[in-house]
Amino acid sequence: MEILWVLMALVMMGVVLSPFLLRRRGRIEQVAPGHPDAADPADYGFVREEELDVRLPGPDQDLLDVLDVVQRGQDHRAAQQLLAGTETQGELRWQRVQAFAGAAALELQQRPGGVSETPGGQWLRVWRLQAPEDPGGAAVHAEFLVQQAWRTAAPGTDDFRIIMEEARDACGQAALLAPGDPVPHITELSVARGLGYSRPEFEQLWLKVLDRAPHHMGAHLAALHYWCEKWHGSRELAYQFAEAAAARAPRGSLLAAMPLFAVFEHLPEVNLVASFYQSETVTKAIHGALHAVHSARPDDPMLAHVRHLLVFFLVRAERWSEAMNQLVHVDGHVGALPWTLSPDPAAEFAVYRALAVAGYEANGGSPATLPH
Numbered sequence: 001m002e003i004l005w006v007l008m009a010l011v012m013m014g015v016v017l018s019p020f021l022l023r024r025r026g027r028i029e030q031v032a033p034g035h036p037d038a039a040d041p042a043d044y045g046f047v048r049e050e051e052l053d054v055r056l057p058g059p060d061q062d063l064l065d066v067l068d069v070v071q072r073g074q075d076h077r078a079a080q081q082l083l084a085g086t087e088t089q090g091e092l093r094w095q096r097v098q099a100f101a102g103a104a105a106l107e108l109q110q111r112p113g114g115v116s117e118t119p120g121g122q123w124l125r126v127w128r129l130q131a132p133e134d135p136g137g138a139a140v141h142a143e144f145l146v147q148q149a150w151r152t153a154a155p156g157t158d159d160f161r162i163i164m165e166e167a168r169d170a171c172g173q174a175a176l177l178a179p180g181d182p183v184p185h186i187t188e189l190s191v192a193r194g195l196g197y198s199r200p201e202f203e204q205l206w207l208k209v210l211d212r213a214p215h216h217m218g219a220h221l222a223a224l225h226y227w228c229e230k231w232h233g234s235r236e237l238a239y240q241f242a243e244a245a246a247a248r249a250p251r252g253s254l255l256a257a258m259p260l261f262a263v264f265e266h267l268p269e270v271n272l273v274a275s276f277y278q279s280e281t282v283t284k285a286i287h288g289a290l291h292a293v294h295s296a297r298p299d300d301p302m303l304a305h306v307r308h309l310l311v312f313f314l315v316r317a318e319r320w321s322e323a324m325n326q327l328v329h330v331d332g333h334v335g336a337l338p339w340t341l342s343p344d345p346a347a348e349f350a351v352y353r354a355l356a357v358a359g360y361e362a363n364g365g366s367p368a369t370l371p372h
Contacts, residue, residue, distance in 0.1 A: 041350075041357045043367050044324075047332045052346040056099065057336035058304030063096055067103055076127035076137070083136030088181045091301040094218045097136075097183050100124075101143035105151060135178035139187070142170035146190045155194055164194045182212035182219060189222040193231050202226055217254050217302040220245050221261060228265045238262045246288060256292035257306045260285040264309060264338065277317040286313050290322070304329075308336040315352045320359030324370055327353055 042048070056063070062082060069078045079100050086093045107120025124144060127137040145167035153160035168191045174184035185208045192202050209219045220242075227233035227241045242262035249255035263285045268276065276282065289310055296303050307326045314323035334340075334349040342348035360370070 041353050044328075044357065044370060045367075046327070046353060046357075049346050049350040051332075052349060053333045053335065054340075054345045055102075055335050056095075056333050057308060058301075058330060058333050060092075060095070060099075060301075063099055067099065070100075070123055071103065071107070074123045074126075076123040076130075079123075079140070080127065080131065080134060080136055083139075084134075088178065088183075089213045089216070091216065091218050093181075094183050094186055094216070095301055097139045097143050097187075100140045101147055104140070104144050105147045108148075109151065133177060135174060135181060138170070138174035138177050139181070139183045142167055142174045142184055143187045145170055146187055146194075149194060150190075160194065164191050167191050168195070180212055182209050182216055185209045185212065186216070186219045186222055189219065189226065193226045196232060197226075199232075202232075215250060215253050215255060217305075220255060220258055221305075224258070224261060224265065228262075230265075235266045238265060249292075252295050252297060254292045254296050254300060254302050254306050256295070257289035257309075260289040260306075260309055260313065261337075264312075277313060282313065282317065286310065286317065286319075289313075293326075304333065305336050308334070309338065311349075311352055311356070312338045315355050315359070318359060320356055320363055321365060323352075323356040324360045324365070327356055328370065 055067075066078045066082045070076060083093065083096060083100075086096055101124075104121035104124040109120070111117060111120035113119025121144070124137075124140060127134070128141050131137050145163055149160050149163035149167060153163060168188060171184045171188040171191060174187075175181070178184070185205060188205055189202075189209070192205055197205070206223055209216065209223070213219060224238060224241060225231055227238040229235050229238065233241075239259065239262050242258035245258045246256045249258075263282055289306055293303065293306055293310065296306075307330045310326045311323055311330065314320075314326065330336075331353070334345045339345035339349045
């Protein structure tokens, strides 16, 4: 994947320079900034690149408000209250646990502490000390350790294993505090990938997740990584897992989009031609994801994740109008795959958004013809 992103960056370097593309007989051509016929994402009401929110895949104002309170005052109580009021089995709890853990990990990275400085993320330590029986704090702490392992150490090193083993213990403690909550077990799926659980061990863990939340999209995405070729499975096993999840998805479930995520995890590293993205396998996965999006509840917390990945694939397949239809729904937030794989998620998203606008206009589209 690293090679793919490097090549894309070289091919599209000029794209990030804002209005740059000209519509001409259905083709996209680069022109100088300021050209009167250049496509401009701002014409569609899209957010400026520097204003894109990289923290979340979509809006969750309650979470953002609480994060602001917690980080300004270094007081965990608002986070504790928000998680206590968030449905245990739902996708939203998992996303909020990830967000709080990520905020604490980023604080610690920015302020590691020292003789005269309090380390970042101190509010999470206080939370665990003052409310050791609180299941929300325990779940956030477990996820925090997992993120610390992936952020600060290379897989396979002693440091990585030590942190991951601590995270495994923390997952167990969190699970004991909330027996019906799938989140600690979902967090352990990442531990299983990092520590290389055997397949029987992983499948036993997966059954614990399914017992509590059989149609949890976030859990399926976490499990998919384990079955991927680059970890402990293969392309075939990952596709089988994704397709089985899609086949048993209830009506309105976004699990029907799982094959698209499996395709993404196994993209050829140097294939930049549109024909690959128009192949039968990719087209079938795109159609499954589009069907899932059209059938899902508008307030499904995982909907933005699927829409973001669709933008990537639809642009690469040169399906400009469909890409624009997805952009209308997700523009403003970029905290999702594939953008988060880039050191600058906002810039990566802006590249694809600009390409979508230019392709749309090259084929006769305009702000007036785009449904909102």
